[in-house]
Amino acid sequence: MAIVAPSLLAANFLKLEEECKMLNESEADWFHLDVMDGRFVPNISYGPMIIEFIRKTTTKVCDVHLMILEPGLYAEQFKNAGADNLSVHIEACPHLHRNLQQIRSLGMKAGVAINPHTPVSDLSDILHDTDVVCMMSVNPGFGGQHFIPHTIEKIRQLRKMIDERGLSTLIEIDGGVTEQNAAEIILAGAHVLVAGSTVFKSKDPKATIAALKAAR
Numbered sequence: 001m002a003i004v005a006p007s008l009l010a011a012n013f014l015k016l017e018e019e020c021k022m023l024n025e026s027e028a029d030w031f032h033l034d035v036m037d038g039r040f041v042p043n044i045s046y047g048p049m050i051i052e053f054i055r056k057t058t059t060k061v062c063d064v065h066l067m068i069l070e071p072g073l074y075a076e077q078f079k080n081a082g083a084d085n086l087s088v089h090i091e092a093c094p095h096l097h098r099n100l101q102q103i104r105s106l107g108m109k110a111g112v113a114i115n116p117h118t119p120v121s122d123l124s125d126i127l128h129d130t131d132v133v134c135m136m137s138v139n140p141g142f143g144g145q146h147f148i149p150h151t152i153e154k155i156r157q158l159r160k161m162i163d164e165r166g167l168s169t170l171i172e173i174d175g176g177v178t179e180q181n182a183a184e185i186i187l188a189g190a191h192v193l194v195a196g197s198t199v200f201k202s203k204d205p206k207a208t209i210a211a212l213k214a215a216r
């Protein structure tokens with residue numbers, strides 16, 4: 001079964017409590033929380049204060065995706081806000097190993113997010129220190145974009161690298177995931193499906209989450 005991580009970016013923030021309740025009643029495994037700084041990506045979303053409120057509504061895993069420069073300056077704040085997983089972008093981190101060490105030492109799972117243009121081979125010397133690879137299948141910054149087809153090949157490459165080394169790193173696919181392409185993504189070797197618009201724009205979000213969960 002896939003791990004399903006709805007992205008709250010597409011939720012109705014005037015009804016945030018109801019949206020969280022819906023996710024809690026669904027088969028969703030993780031809450032995917034997108035933080036954007038208007039610098040690393042050309043958009044601004046929300047930060048630790050909102051995550052602290054969301055944390056109080058759920059016992060599910062809070063998976064925080066930082067699309068920000070200098071994430072190390074904020075890791076502790078996100079831990080205090082209730083993050084379980086913290087992902088930082090490889091493209092934003094000249095001292096990635098240090099960032100991952102810091103995240104783990106704060107008691108969180110360490111994630112590395114990679115943009116569509118970043119080759120899987122760039123993870124070669126950091127993979128054994130990585131709990132989750134958040135592979136972007138759209139350019140980060142916005143929900144509701146189309147899945148970039150080449151991602152499928154990157155998933156295969158990364159899964160091969162993980163399996164050959166006997167690691168338990170999870171592959172998370174973020175952007176443009178739909179009920180239509182979920183099976184292909186899982187078949188290529190992904191473990192986690194992030195889905196924003198597919199879930200929150202659905203007429204029946206819980207059924208959509210169940211369909212993603214069952215994708216194979």
Ligand code: DX5
Nearest residue numbers: 007140141143144176196197
């Ligand atoms: C994009 C974010 C995604 C986004 C996905 O920068 O990282 O998590 O919410 O949205 P959808 O599923 O609509 O592509």
Ligand code: ZN
Nearest residue numbers: 032034065174
């Ligand atoms: Zn994300």
